[in-house]
């Protein structure tokens with residue numbers, strides 16, 4: 001297959017591209033490096049079947065030749081990143097999704113949207129099944145991301161219904177692993193980088209808020225399975241095992257071998273207290289469930305960051 005992936009320089013886009021290259025497909029990666037990393041593209045460029053286009057996915061893309069899939073993963077993804085790029089985040093998920101859906105129509109391609117558990121906002125239902133509509137403050141600080149993804153889901157559904165595009169929507173819950181940007185401000189990278197640098201770990205609030213953490217290989221397997229199924233409703237992909245921030249911090253410290261006391265900072269506004277996927281739909285539809293235990297996934301991620309901090313002085317500074 002010939003597959004366009006936006007956000008290919010990012011954490012998830014680069015893992016997805018690699019998996020599809022390994023299967024023998026041809027990949028056109030698009031990225032503007034707003035939060036992605038050039039080293040991810042250098043790695044993918046070792047494959048002759050990988051082509052790269054440096055471009056803004058908010059604007060129409062000029063792609064020659066046929067396409068089997070348009071897979072939209074471009075978007076700032078961590079709160080510090082999207083808070084720095086509010087309009088860009090809205091545009092790539094709104095205008096970008098529209099242009100990419102038009103591209104899918106023009107090429108007769110299928111369309112895949114990387115949505116997020118953030119569409120559930122600060123959920124009033126726990127765990128969150130796909131049928132829950134969410135609790136989002138439309139003018140809160142997180143809305144630029146949450147509402148943009150909600151609109152992207154609506155647009156994708158409208159193109160499926162009105163234009164007959166074969167679409168897929170996944171709601172990704174916190175995912176971690178090698179190739180995350182060490183400076184993107186997500187909790188797993190923050191904890192690992194702080195522990196490896198011998199710094200105290202920063203906990204927001206009392207640390208009793210929970211999240212669930214999915215290892216990247218499990219997510220990519222879920223994506224790959226959904227590509228094979230003609231199903232247009234959203235599908236949660238995440239690991240239902242729930243951790244408090246304190247438990248996660250303690251586990252990272254144990255695996256790295258650091259023992260400094262934690263530093264507490266105030267909880268950011270509208271930070272969800274709990275987040276855990278109900279994955280019944282993915283289990284039934286795809287026969288999928290996460291396989292990599294958090295302890296093992298964290299150990300692999302720590303090994304990656306240890307090497308990165310050792311070999312890239314700019315990251316460790």
Ligand SMILES: NC(=O)c1ccc[n+]([C@@H]2O[C@H](COP(=O)([O-])OP(=O)(O)OC[C@H]3O[C@@H](n4cnc5c(N)ncnc54)[C@H](O)[C@@H]3O)[C@@H](O)[C@H]2O)c1
Pocket residue numbers: 006007008009010011012013030031032033034035036037055056057058072073074075076077078088092114115116117171172173174175176180181
């Ligand atoms: N990692 C997670 O836990 C998670 C959870 C929920 C949803 N998602 C979604 O998955 C997708 C990928 O996230 P990620 O974790 O790999 O983040 P990431 O920041 O590592 O990757 C996103 C990539 O998109 C690129 N990008 C952003 N705006 C662009 C634009 N206008 N034009 C071209 N490229 C652009 C960035 O440069 C980056 O390479 C995003 O859509 C994100 O919302 C991720």
